[in-house]
Structure formats: structure tokens, C-alpha cells
Amino acid sequence: xxxxxxxxxxxxxxxxxxxxxxxxxxxxxxxxxxxxxxxxxxxxxxxxxxxxxxxxxxxxxxxxxxxxxxxxxxxxxxxxxxxxxxxxxxxxxxxxxxxxxxxxxxxxxxxxxxxxxxxxxxxxxxxxxxxxxxxxxxxxxxxxxxxxxxxxxxxxxxxxxxxxxxxxxxxxxxxxxxxxxxxxxxxxxxxxxxxxxxxxxxxxxxxxxxxxxxxxxxxxxxxxxxxxxxxxxxxxxxxxxxxxxxxxxxxxxxxxxxxxxxxxxxxxxxxxxxxxxxxxxxxxxxxx
Amino acid sequence: xxxxxxxxxxxxxxxxxxxxxxxxxxxxxxxxxxxxxxxxxxxxxxxxxxxxxxxxxxxxxxxxxxxxxxxxxxxxxxxxxxxxxxxxxxxxxxxxxxxxxxxxxxxxxxxxxxxxxxxxxxxxxxxxxxxxxxxxxxxxxxxxxxxxxxxxxxxxxxxxxxx
Numbered sequence: 075x076x077x078x079x080x081x082x083x084x085x086x087x088x089x090x091x092x093x094x095x096x097x098x099x100x101x102x103x104x105x106x107x108x109x110x111x112x113x114x115x116x117x118x119x120x121x122x123x124x125x126x127x128x129x130x131x132x133x134x135x136x137x138x139x140x141x142x143x144x145x146x147x148x149x150x151x152x153x154x155x156x157x158x159x160x161x162x163x164x165x166x167x168x169x170x171x172x173x174x175x176x177x178x179x180x181x182x183x184x185x186x187x188x189x190x191x192x193x194x195x196x197x198x199x200x201x202x203x204x205x206x207x208x209x210x211x212x213x214x215x216x217x218x219x220x221x222x223x224x225x226x227x228x229x230x231x232x233x234x235x236x237x238x239x240x241x242x243x244x245x246x247x248x249x250x251x252x253x254x255x256x257x258x259x260x261x262x263x264x265x266x267x268x269x270x271x272x273x274x275x276x277x278x279x280x281x282x283x284x285x286x287x288x289x290x291x292x293x294x295x296x297x298x299x300x301x302x303x304x305x306x307x308x309x310x311x312x313x314x315x316x317x318x319x320x321x322x323x324x325x326x327x328x329x330x331x332x333x334x335x336x337x338x339x340x341x342x343x344x345x346x347x348x349x350x351x352x353x354x355x356x357x358x359x360x361x362x
Numbered sequence: 363x364x365x366x367x368x369x370x371x372x373x374x375x376x377x378x379x380x381x382x383x384x385x386x387x388x389x390x391x392x393x394x395x396x397x398x399x400x401x402x403x404x405x406x407x408x409x410x411x412x413x414x415x416x417x418x419x420x421x422x423x424x425x426x427x428x429x430x431x432x433x434x435x436x437x438x439x440x441x442x443x444x445x446x447x448x449x450x451x452x453x454x455x456x457x458x459x460x461x462x463x464x465x466x467x468x469x470x471x472x473x474x475x476x477x478x479x480x481x482x483x484x485x486x487x488x489x490x491x492x493x494x495x496x497x498x499x500x501x502x503x504x505x506x507x508x509x510x511x512x513x514x515x516x517x518x519x520x521x522x523x524x525x
Binding site for chain 2: 076077078079080081082084105108109112113115116117125127129153176177178179180182183264265
């Protein structure tokens, strides 16, 4: 399997990469880690005429705490976040999600931003971005604009990004107080695409009541599915068996999964309920 | 019909190479077809099987998911670079033979590369850590158990040697 021929440019600056996108539009494609794009090019599901390499742009490789956000440059490799002390301490949910992302070899190349713009509906990083409603900073040759992650994903591999835009950074909001989180997934083998995944983050107060909760389901909808309804349901309640069972039941009603070769729609709904309960319990325990 | 070629300079197993490569040539094809380093295997060519694992600047990666031109200025280590200076098998390679960690051998070079990277960063891995490190490499013969045993054996031998 060989990719179709393409012109290759190694960009030295983000401005240069954006200028090439502005010039070539949909004929150009950015390459960062390439862990999804290269297979798609090998299978000729993608055949860009111009490949713009942004792997060496230091402008896209920052990791920082900025006020109440963890800011991650779009081309930061997944393995860097796994090892980053600030990310582990301030946003452990991201590290918990990364354990399910591919394998050592793919996390060494794959980037945080690349996973988001690729927009596989079963991918873990996009789910975390949606659950926390991260802010995506998009750049083009005329400037930068912000977009909430929950408005970014439309359908499998279809997003709000325009051909001339580059995802520059992701701003994950940081919660204060007693926060706990969890990520769970069922796949055929560890590292494979999730049949269904669930991700939760909760904040509890001194009385053990839920101040806020965020939950999302991956793999069961055409996009990473944040379920703010569950947060509303749990706010002010104790995260006990009864409230978690009610939330888990509601999850099954809020999603409308499709069946395929790997799992029927009913099985995906069942998994979503079970995994939702599991991550809520684990997140509540983690918050103690 | 000739394709546009791009200049490439990189170090492979400690040796500098300069070449002209088509943009779409993957790093594994460059290593095998141009440098004739055929120890790195080509399996699925789309990042599933892990048979093409190499070390890129010391980190294990899949060389079918990187275009050769992208490795400009990088240092690559292949299975050929993991034998002892006199060309005889290194401790991991010996351990794979000793525990019968291979049958057809197709996945073996990449298994050794992945295990080597693990032992470099974690000389005393648990069984779970070994299984995680080789999780991206498919083996259709062994059932993995002997591979895990090989890595444990090599870790033990290397620890003794280090004393």
C-alpha cells in the first residue's frame, strides 16, 4: 500500500503552514504525528496533493497552566502529556484517557491535537475535550479564533475546522475543589478502537454532595458525546448507588447508538450504561 | 515518469546516510529497500501489526507511519543496531532464543526493539509493564507467553551484568 504522490513541505513557522493552507485549500493537509493520516493515505482514503509537516513547530509544542486552564499545543505528543508532571497533577483525567489510546509506539508519535482534528467518534482525547468542554484555538493566515469543543465535532471525521485552519492549542478547563475523574472503555483488544468508552469528572463538597459532574460517552454516537443532562441530574445529590443508577439509566435513553460488525446497538447501549455507572462510581471515590 | 525527490540526511545504527527520496516513501521502505536493512519487517503497512517498529531518537515508533523524508536529522536504530559490536546477538536476542519466544520470526525484530526500549527506560519491569510495552506488536505464533518470559530473562541477566 503506497500513498499517492504528494508535494512535501516542512514548515518552519505556523504562519508559513497557514499560508500554504490558504494557498492550496482542501488540496493541502497538515501532518503532525501521522498515526491516522498516514494509514488513510496508504489506503488512499486521503490523497492530499500537498502535505504540510508541522512536526517541528515549537509554537505548537507548549504545555502550560494558564489561570484555570491546562494549555496544550496541538502538536504536543501524547507521550509527553503522559509524562508531564503538571498535566498529571492538575488534569489526571487526560492521563487516564491516554492509557487507552493506541500503544506505546503510536503515543510516541501521535499528538493531542491530531487526535482531535481526526475526530474518530471512538477516540479518547476528543471525548475528554468534549466532557470538559475544552476551548479549541484555531489559527489561519488572518488570525486566531476560539471554538468550544462541544461545537467542533459533527460526524465521524467531520468537524467545524475549515481547510485553511490549523488547530493551534487546546485549553482544558481545570476544576477547583475536591475533584475526581475516571475513564473506562471496552474494546476487542486493549489499544483497539473503543466499542464504547465513558469518561467522568466530578466535584464534591465537604458534605460529599456533588457540586458538578461531567460525563460523556464515546463510540456510541457519530461524535464524542458529552451529556450535560447527567451533570444536571447529579448536581446537589450524593453520588451513591441510587443517584448513579438513575444517571446510568438516563445515559441509555440519551444516546442512540448504531450497530455494526463488532457490536449491536443494544450491546453498545448496555455498555454505555454499565461504563457510565462505573466511571461515576470511580470518579466519586477518586474525589474523596 | 519520475517522481520529485527530496534530500534526506539521517543516522541509522550510528552511521550517517544521505539520500534522495520520494515524499511518499515510508521510512520502513527506505530502511529495507535503499539501505538493505531487511531486519525491520513490513506487515500491515497501516500501523496495526507493529512489525516495522524501530527506535526514532531512542523512542519506539512504527516506521510504516512515518515518511522517510520526515526523519531528516533523526537518529534511527533498527534490530541490526541491537546486536553486540562484534555482530553476535545481544542479551535480549539470546533470551528470545532461550525461551523459544519465536516461531515464524516475523514479529521478532519489532518485539525485540519494543522490549529493548522498555528495558532502557525501566530495567526491572513487571509482567504487566512488559505486556503493555509489547501491546502494539502482534504475534500469531507464540501466544506471547514466551516473549514475556524472554524479556523477564533478559532483564534478570542485564541486572546481574550491571552489578
